[in-house]
Amino acid sequence: MITKIRKYQDSWLTKAILALTALSFMSLFGISGYVSRAGKNRAVIKVDNLEILQDEMNNKLQNSIRKSTHLFGSDVEINDEIRKNILSSLVRQNANDMIIARQAQKSGVEISDELIERIIADQPEFMDASGHFSPTILHRQLAYFDTTESEYIAGLRQDVMTRHIVNSPVEKVTFPQFMNRYIAKIQNQQKVFQYVTIDPSVMQIDRDITDEEIEQYYQDFAPQFEEPEARDVAFIELKTAQLAASLAVSDEDIRAYYQDNLTDYVTPEKRRILQMVFDDEQAAIDAINDLDKGQDFYKVASSHAHQDKETTFLGDLTEDSLLPELAEAAFDLKSGQTTSPIKTEFGWHVLKVTNIIPKVETPLESVRAKITQAIKNEQAYDQAAEIINSIEDEIGTGTLLEDIAKKYNSPLVTVQGLRENGAFDSLSRRSLSGVVALPDFIETAFSYNENEVSQTIETDEGFVFAEVKKIHNAHIKDLAKVKPEIIKIWTENEKSAIAQELVGNIMTDMEGGDSLEDIAARFNLKLKTTPPLKRGETFGNLNSAQAAEAYQTAVGSFQNLSSGGVTTIVTPTKVINSSGSVSEAQLQKIGADMNREMEQNMAEELINSYARDMDVRIKYKLMGLEE
Numbered sequence: 001m002i003t004k005i006r007k008y009q010d011s012w013l014t015k016a017i018l019a020l021t022a023l024s025f026m027s028l029f030g031i032s033g034y035v036s037r038a039g040k041n042r043a044v045i046k047v048d049n050l051e052i053l054q055d056e057m058n059n060k061l062q063n064s065i066r067k068s069t070h071l072f073g074s075d076v077e078i079n080d081e082i083r084k085n086i087l088s089s090l091v092r093q094n095a096n097d098m099i100i101a102r103q104a105q106k107s108g109v110e111i112s113d114e115l116i117e118r119i120i121a122d123q124p125e126f127m128d129a130s131g132h133f134s135p136t137i138l139h140r141q142l143a144y145f146d147t148t149e150s151e152y153i154a155g156l157r158q159d160v161m162t163r164h165i166v167n168s169p170v171e172k173v174t175f176p177q178f179m180n181r182y183i184a185k186i187q188n189q190q191k192v193f194q195y196v197t198i199d200p201s202v203m204q205i206d207r208d209i210t211d212e213e214i215e216q217y218y219q220d221f222a223p224q225f226e227e228p229e230a231r232d233v234a235f236i237e238l239k240t241a242q243l244a245a246s247l248a249v250s251d252e253d254i255r256a257y258y259q260d261n262l263t264d265y266v267t268p269e270k271r272r273i274l275q276m277v278f279d280d281e282q283a284a285i286d287a288i289n290d291l292d293k294g295q296d297f298y299k300v301a302s303s304h305a306h307q308d309k310e311t312t313f314l315g316d317l318t319e320d321s322l323l324p325e326l327a328e329a330a331f332d333l334k335s336g337q338t339t340s341p342i343k344t345e346f347g348w349h350v351l352k353v354t355n356i357i358p359k360v361e362t363p364l365e366s367v368r369a370k371i372t373q374a375i376k377n378e379q380a381y382d383q384a385a386e387i388i389n390s391i392e393d394e395i396g397t398g399t400l401l402e403d404i405a406k407k408y409n410s411p412l413v414t415v416q417g418l419r420e421n422g423a424f425d426s427l428s429r430r431s432l433s434g435v436v437a438l439p440d441f442i443e444t445a446f447s448y449n450e451n452e453v454s455q456t457i458e459t460d461e462g463f464v465f466a467e468v469k470k471i472h473n474a475h476i477k478d479l480a481k482v483k484p485e486i487i488k489i490w491t492e493n494e495k496s497a498i499a500q501e502l503v504g505n506i507m508t509d510m511e512g513g514d515s516l517e518d519i520a521a522r523f524n525l526k527l528k529t530t531p532p533l534k535r536g537e538t539f540g541n542l543n544s545a546q547a548a549e550a551y552q553t554a555v556g557s558f559q560n561l562s563s564g565g566v567t568t569i570v571t572p573t574k575v576i577n578s579s580g581s582v583s584e585a586q587l588q589k590i591g592a593d594m595n596r597e598m599e600q601n602m603a604e605e606l607i608n609s610y611a612r613d614m615d616v617r618i619k620y621k622l623m624g625l626e627e
Contacts, residue, residue: 045091046617047098054622060094061087067146088625095618096607097158100165103610109164111157119156130306135346136277137311165610170602174595180587183594188578190532191551194516195540195570196506196525200492200499209490217486218479225482229474230417230425233445234401235466236410237435237459240377240384249375257371258364265362270316272355273330274298276305277347284341284348291338297352316357326351388456388463395453401467417472418445435464496565503560503567510558516571532576541566 043051064086065078078086104110120126121133125141128134142152218225258265274297278284287304291297301312319327329339330351338352364371391404405412415436417425422437435441441464444454448468457464502523509519520527530539538547546561550570553559558571 042619042622043617044619044622045095045098046615047095047102047611048614050098050102052094052098057087057090057094057623060090064090084625087623091618091620091623091625095616097162099607099611099614099616100162101158102614103165104161107165109161111160111164115160116153116157119160120153128306128311129308130302132306134307134311136307166603166606167599170599170606174598177587177591179594180590181582183590184582184586185578187535187590188580188582190534190576190578191572192532192574192576193530193539193550193570194573195528195530195568196516196520197528197540198499198503198506198525198567198569200495200565203495203498203502205491205494205498209487213490214479214483214486217490218482221486221489222476225477225485227475227477228419228421229446230419230472231445231468232414232416232470232472233418233466234412234414234469235435235441235464236401236405236408236412237432237462237464238384238387238408238410239462240381241461249372249379253375254368254371255364257375258367265367267360268318268320269331269359270318270357271330271333271353272316272357273314273322274301274312274352274354275314276301276307276312276350278305278341278350279347281341281343281348284350287350288338288341291350291352297338316355384463391465392455395455395465401453401465404465414469418442420446435459441466499567503569506569507560510569510571516558516569529573532574540568540570542568542570 041053041055044054044057045052061083065083068078120138123133126133126138128137139149142149276284276287276297278287283304287300290300290304298309298312301307305312317330319331322330323344325342325344326349329342330353333339333351333353335353335356339350342349342351387408391408394404402412404410411429413432414428415424415426418436420442422442424436427433427436438457438459440457444457444466445468448454448466450468450471453467454465457466506519506523509522510516517527519525528540533539533551535551536544536548538544541563542550542561543563546563546568550559550561550572553570553572555572555575558569561568561570
């Protein structure tokens with residue numbers, strides 16, 4: 001059940017996105033809209049009494065995508081394939097986590113809050129310069145990775161549980177050390193290969209296509225030669241900016257708008273603040289006593305609160321960006337003054353204001369023009385709604401689009417041969433190509449019959465009404481028009497057939513005992529010889545999997561490997577065993593690598609063995625994945 005998901009191969013971007021969750025609560029801390037919404041919110045993953053609902057899985061998917069945008073920037077395109085890969089991996093990981101959690105229930109394993117708190121406090125990433133746990137650094141790290149505290153704790157708890165249920169049992173199994181030298185010998189072994197490539201694109205055809213073949217291809221590939229449905233459409237565009245230009249705005253309206261949106265024109269007061277945080281009040285009082293003696297705030301923060309300069313300096317803050325308990329006290333201070341100890345959920349705080357940046361208010365006259373335009377735009381949208389209702393009423397009574405265009409002094413634009421992919425033959429006003437490209441415009445154009453005028457199509461600049469003037473039904477193109485395309489298809493097929501025949505002849509000759517060198521000379525093929533290659537190195541057109549398959553081939557045998565239409569026939573000619581000595585460090589690395597691989601394989605098998613004793617159900621189709 002679980003292994004079905006593994007058919008999706010993650011791209012580098014997908015893997016990076018999926019790693020964000022792990023970074024949030026594993027790697028960083030040293031501990032180790034696609035779901036269908038139809039119907040009720042059903043369970044998509046069930047493991048005995050545990051389940052994940054559609055909405056929860058969708059939230060996990062959106063969270064991973066959001067984290068990717070946070071890390072890589074908004075320019076990253078999350079296409080359908082990447083989205084499916086992310087979802088597939090999330091399903092696999094969540095199913096594994098649920099199996100582990102269920103096994104923990106059955107085994108009576110519980111991870112206490114005290115253990116989680118101790119692990120968090122011991123993480124070096126959360127310690128200040130003096131080696132003490134800092135809540136400020138913790139929350140800064142979480143914010144950087146766009147992770148909430150609850151997400152981090154849940155992930156950490158799951159990771160600790162995985163260590164108990166999965167990792168600990170398999171860690172006791174080790175790869176036999178005496179095998180390290182044999183593995184080293186295999187890894188250092190080299191092979192030399194001879195190979196030829198048969199590329200259909202370079203095959204020579206010794207005849208021309210016949211008229212009978214052209215006719216046959218025309219019939220066989222008819223759907224490929226279909227001219228899609230196209231439509232001739234007329235439309236008008238009414239822009240809200242044109243409506244706004246004719247509107248008048250009173251001084252009273254301008255002043256009211258300014259007052260209603262005063263926060264847009266006022267930069268609030270800011271204060272540059274330093275902070276120390278203590279576990280108890282007396283420690284805070286002791287620090288304040290040293291400050292009263294004239295000691296530097298940073299020096300006292302280092303000696304009393306074990307904070308570095310970066311942790312102590314909070315920056316220039318507005319009142320609403322501070323905790324409520326701190327805000328009032330900080331903004332009652334004058335520059336250079338320090339607060340008394342203040343209690344919050346994070347401890348006892350001591351704040352100092354080192355600079356006050358006054359509030360800046362932009363006067364009305366400086367923004368009058370912008371406000372006037374904003375009011376005009378709002379009024380224009382209101383007026384546009386009235387015009388839309390009026391036009392739609394006229395359309396309902398049979399008024400022609402040409403008459404509507406004249407009434408509102410808007411040019412009638414025509415687009416000829418519009419197709420559902422957005423392509424068209426001609427457009428009377430090229431400046432409006434952006435309107436024609438809108439998905440809503442195209443969908444509307446293909447939703448109405450001839451001589452029907454559409455309802456309103458909204459655009460970023462206004463609104464559009466369209467009328468279907470003529471429908472050109474889908475049809476097969478004339479033979480004369482598609483003849484060049486037929487010849488191209490025939491040529492590719494002929495070359496492919498010639499290449500396959502050549503491959504068959506070569507394979508027959510090799511099975512008969514002929515050498516690849518003699519065969520290459522006979523068929524005028526270029527024989528290539530590789531330098532000595534280690535296991536895992538590729539050559540020619542082969543990918544890593546094909547190169548590994550070729551490496552498994554014995555000297556004197558051969559392989560027929562195809563990739564991208566190109567066939568490579570390869571035979572190993574020489575095996576070179578390493579005569580050099582292997583250092584102890586190399587042997588230790590090999591042993592560590594083999595142990596890690598064994599642990600991963602055994603951990604996976606252990607999870608599968610747990611799953612066999614549970615009722616595991618995964619609703620792939622509900623999540624848009626194939627069974």
